[in-house]
Amino acid sequence: xxxxxxxxxxxxxxxxxxxxxxxxxxxxxxxxxxxxxxxxxxxxxxxxxxxxxxxxxxxxxxxxxxxxxxxxxxxxxxxxxxxxxxxxxxxxxxxxxxxxxxxxxxxxxxxxxxxxxxxxxxxxxxxxxxxxxxxxxxxxxxxxxxxxxxxxxxxxxxxxxxxxxxxxxxxxxxxxxxxxxxxxxxxxxxxxxxxxxxxxxxxxxxxxxxxxxxxxxxxxxxxxxxxxxxxxxxxxxxxxxxxxxxxxxxxxxxxxxxxxxxxxxxxxxxxxxxxxxxxxxxxxxxxxxxxxxxxxxxxxxxxxxxxxxxxxxxxxxxxxxxxxxxxxxxxxxxxxxxxxxxxxxxxxxxxxxxxxx
Amino acid sequence: xxxxxxxxxxxxxxxxxxxxxxxxxxxxxxxxxxxxxxxxxxxxxxxxxxxxxxxxxxxxxxxxxxxxxxxxxxxxxxxxxxxxxxxxxxxxxxxxxxxxxxxxxxxxxxxxxxxxxxxxxxxxxxxxxxxxxxxxxxxxxxxxxxxxxxxxxxxxxxxxxxxxxxxxxxxxxxxxxxxxxxxxxxxxxxxxxxxxxxxxxxxxxxxxxxxxxxxxxxxxxxxxxxxxxxxxxxxxxxxxxxxxxxxxxx
Numbered sequence: 036x037x038x039x040x041x042x043x044x045x046x047x048x049x050x051x052x053x054x055x056x057x058x059x060x061x062x063x064x065x066x067x068x069x070x071x072x073x074x075x076x077x078x079x080x081x082x083x084x085x086x087x088x089x090x091x092x093x094x095x096x097x098x099x100x101x102x103x104x105x106x107x108x109x110x111x112x113x114x115x116x117x118x119x120x121x122x123x124x125x126x127x128x129x130x131x132x133x134x135x136x137x138x139x140x141x142x143x144x145x146x147x148x149x150x151x152x153x154x155x156x157x158x159x160x161x162x163x164x165x166x167x168x169x170x171x172x173x174x175x176x177x178x179x180x181x182x183x184x185x186x187x188x189x190x191x192x193x194x195x196x197x198x199x200x201x202x203x204x205x206x207x208x209x210x211x212x213x214x215x216x217x218x219x220x221x222x223x224x225x226x227x228x229x230x231x232x233x234x235x236x237x238x239x240x241x242x243x244x245x246x247x248x249x250x251x252x253x254x255x256x257x258x259x260x261x262x263x264x265x266x267x268x269x270x271x272x273x274x275x276x277x278x279x280x281x282x283x284x285x286x287x288x289x290x291x292x293x294x295x296x297x298x299x300x301x302x303x304x305x306x307x308x309x310x311x312x313x314x315x316x317x318x319x320x321x322x323x324x325x326x327x328x329x330x331x332x333x334x335x336x337x338x339x340x341x342x343x344x345x346x347x348x349x350x351x352x353x354x355x356x357x358x359x360x361x362x363x364x365x366x367x368x369x370x371x372x373x374x375x376x377x378x379x380x381x382x383x384x385x386x387x388x389x390x391x392x
Numbered sequence: 393x394x395x396x397x398x399x400x401x402x403x404x405x406x407x408x409x410x411x412x413x414x415x416x417x418x419x420x421x422x423x424x425x426x427x428x429x430x431x432x433x434x435x436x437x438x439x440x441x442x443x444x445x446x447x448x449x450x451x452x453x454x455x456x457x458x459x460x461x462x463x464x465x466x467x468x469x470x471x472x473x474x475x476x477x478x479x480x481x482x483x484x485x486x487x488x489x490x491x492x493x494x495x496x497x498x499x500x501x502x503x504x505x506x507x508x509x510x511x512x513x514x515x516x517x518x519x520x521x522x523x524x525x526x527x528x529x530x531x532x533x534x535x536x537x538x539x540x541x542x543x544x545x546x547x548x549x550x551x552x553x554x555x556x557x558x559x560x561x562x563x564x565x566x567x568x569x570x571x572x573x574x575x576x577x578x579x580x581x582x583x584x585x586x587x588x589x590x591x592x593x594x595x596x597x598x599x600x601x602x603x604x605x606x607x608x609x610x611x612x613x614x615x616x617x618x619x620x621x622x623x624x625x626x627x628x629x630x631x632x633x634x635x636x637x638x639x640x641x642x
Contacts, residue, residue, distance in 0.1 A: 212478040212497070219498030220409035224416075273408035275455075312432050312456040339539045339550045340456045 037094045038174050057083035060159065068152040074143050078136060079152060082129040086160060089121040090167045097171035118164050122157055129156075190359040194250045196352050197294050217270040232270055239263040246293040254321060254328070255287030261300045261319070268304055275314025276304075282321035289328060289384060292356055296330070298349035299378045303334035307376055310340030323384060330380040337374065350378075357382070398425035399515055401447035404436040404462065405429075405476065406454040410497065414449060414476065417501055421508050433457025433465075438546035440466045447511055449495075452477040452486070457541065457548065463489055465543045467578060472514065474507050537587045540568060542575040549575060553588060558628060559601040571624070594641050596620055596634035604641060 039049050057080045065075025096117060100110050133149035214236055222229045242260045246252060252260075258280060265278050300319070308315050315335035322329055350369065357365040357380070364383040369376065401424050405411045411429045418424055427443055430436040433454055439445070440462075448471050452459040459477075463470060475486040478497040486494045492514060493507035540551045551570060560567040561581035568575045585593060585601055596602045602620060610630065612618045618630040620638075630638065 209479065216478055216497045217407070217409060220407075220413040224409075224412065270409065271407050275406070309455055312434060314455075337456060339552055341454075341458055 037091055038178075039091065053084070053087060054080075064152050064155050064159070067155050068148070070148045070151055074145075074148055075152075077140070077143060078133060078145050078148050079156070082125070082132055082156075085125055085128055086163060089125060090163065093117075093164070093167050094171045094174070097168065097175055101175075102172055114168055118161060121164070122160055125160060126153065126157065186359065190250075190356070193352055193356045193359060194292075197292075197298070197356060213271055214267055217267070221270065228270075232267070235263045235266045239267060243294070243297075249293055251290050252293035252295075253287060254282065254289045254291050257291060257293070257296045258282060258287070258319075258321075260294075261296045264297065264300060265304075265317070272308070272314055275311075276308055277314075277316040279316060279318045279320075281319070283323065286321055286323055286328065291328070291382065292360060295353065295356075295380070296332075298353055299332045299380075302349060302378075303332055303376070307334035307336045310337040311335050312337070312340070326384050326386070328380075328382045328384050330382075331377060332379075333375055333377045335374050336371070336376045396423070396512075398423055399447050399511065400425055400427045400443070400445045401449060402426075402428045402430060402436065402439055402443070402445040403449045404433070404454070404459070405449075405451040406432055407451075410451070410476075414499060417499060417504055418508075420501070421505070423512050424508060433459075433462045434548050436462045437465050437543060437548050440469060440471065441543075441546040444469065445471050446515060447472045447474065447492075449474050449476050451475075452482045453479070456550065460485065460489065461541055465541055465548060472511055474511065535587075536589050540577070540584075542568060542577045544575065551575065553592070554603070554605070557603055557606045557622060557624070557626075559584060559593075561599040591641070594634075594637050596638055597629050597631045598634075600628050600634070602628060604638075610635075610638070 039045050058076060060083060061075040061079040062072055064070075064079055065072050068075075070078075096114070100106070100113055102110060130146075130149055133145040136143060136145040214232075218229060218232055218236075221232065239260065242256070242263070262280065265276070269276050269278075296319070300317070303317050308317060318331075318333045320329075320331050350367070354367045357367055361383060366379075366381045368379045368381075370379075371377075401418075403411050403414050403418075403426060405414070408431075411431075415426055415429065418426055424447070427445055428439050430439050433456060436448070436450070437457070440448070450459040450462065450473050452475060457465070459475060459482075463473065473486075473489065473491045474493045474495060475482065475491050476495045476497060476499060477486075480496060483494050492511050495503055495507055537553055540553060540556065542549045542551065551568065555570050557569050557571070559581060560569065562576075564578060564580070565576050566579050566581050566584055568577060581595075581599070581601055585595060588601070592603055592605065593601050594604050602622075606623050608621045608623045608625075610618055610620055616632055618635055620628045620630050622628065
């Protein structure tokens, strides 16, 4: 949508302004071309309205021809060509109007006045055209800046949402109650284990809090975070939970969005393994292929087990975060087959390091 | 005071440490004897059926069958129950199920001692939890069932409702028919019907509730007598009001 048409007020202001401008210009051109003012008003003013038909759509041409580096010659060439063509079309339409005026009001020598003012009008049209080109490019630049700002804000919002979620999951009463219970149960019987448990819990909480204002972590740190989470849950699940985590060592320093793995692992436990009476194995694998990082998280699920209700907001917000950050380059797919659930993340790897190392 | 026989009890909890901690805490109470530890609802149902404990220490949140499911399945032989859970959101539900007491984890030894005292006072004086109050629990009635729990001796079956073809009323029991088996459950057809998806199950007769996905066609014998032919060729009678219910649904 052209910026001038976005609100009714703008359309009215433009039409009024353009009428005044057309009338003023008619008087001016009439003066230059030695045409009586009333004749100028009758002949030129309506034809100036036609300019709008050529100048307004130029906005879309400007959008189609962005001012990227190296595109200058293309932009100038195309705009000049369109200027010449539209100038000619306008001249033909204005001449047609002069012919009609000639036959309707013989007292005005319209065709003669048309020829008298043609050169001046074409020069003014060219200037007006260039003015609109500049105006449009300026508007487009402003809009793009605003869009970028909006996208950045949205990204920021999503990141903080994810952090909040991770925090809430850790400070979630159930999680803390469960952790405290497990701790109370093992302090007497296994003091060494209890101490280890406290350390893991502290590490887990520390990471969740620390990443409240850091959008990026490394894959290694993310894996350590979910390992801590799993070691807390393992205390509760006992034999019911087995975990397999496999990641190539050279991938560990890879930068990834922070708190990306936790919501997926948490889902796998809460909605997957905890629904199965025998429990099961959570498998997390990370590998690189064709400059892309693939992470899969798989877990069993019991269709008829008690499943805690989830809103799916974790998956949605993670998907959105990936999209904002990587565009179409990244993806998050989930699939359910028979009694297993699999989440797959695919991210572009930062170019040189991963490939060469 | 005459020395009583210790009260036999079962501990049901899916967390290994929780079972051990409770067991060692109960070692200080000679009036109770722990006769078994169960890791999940299935084991609990089996153990209750086979060992007939007088008291259950029952965790609420467990995989597949939770504490309330266990009680639903053993309703004819329900023992005294002390719920042991990490969350207090089930407290109301637990007392509606006539629990003797409700303990929060981690279990405080003093609270445990009080609970044990309560049980000792009640055993022998009264019947354990009444069935009706448990089944009338409004919180659990409001949700539509995804699955139906049935028990055959000590074996538990979890039936997905969409595999159930029809349910037949038989006095205080219902017979639940799936592709090749029939399960008997202590329940009333009208009560079960209320908990099933009304878009899926239609009361075609006073004694029959039909899953309409398995309805092949309707044959009329006379004006007021119709028969439902199922996809597996089984035939069920349709009453006049049942035919009305079917027409509304289809």
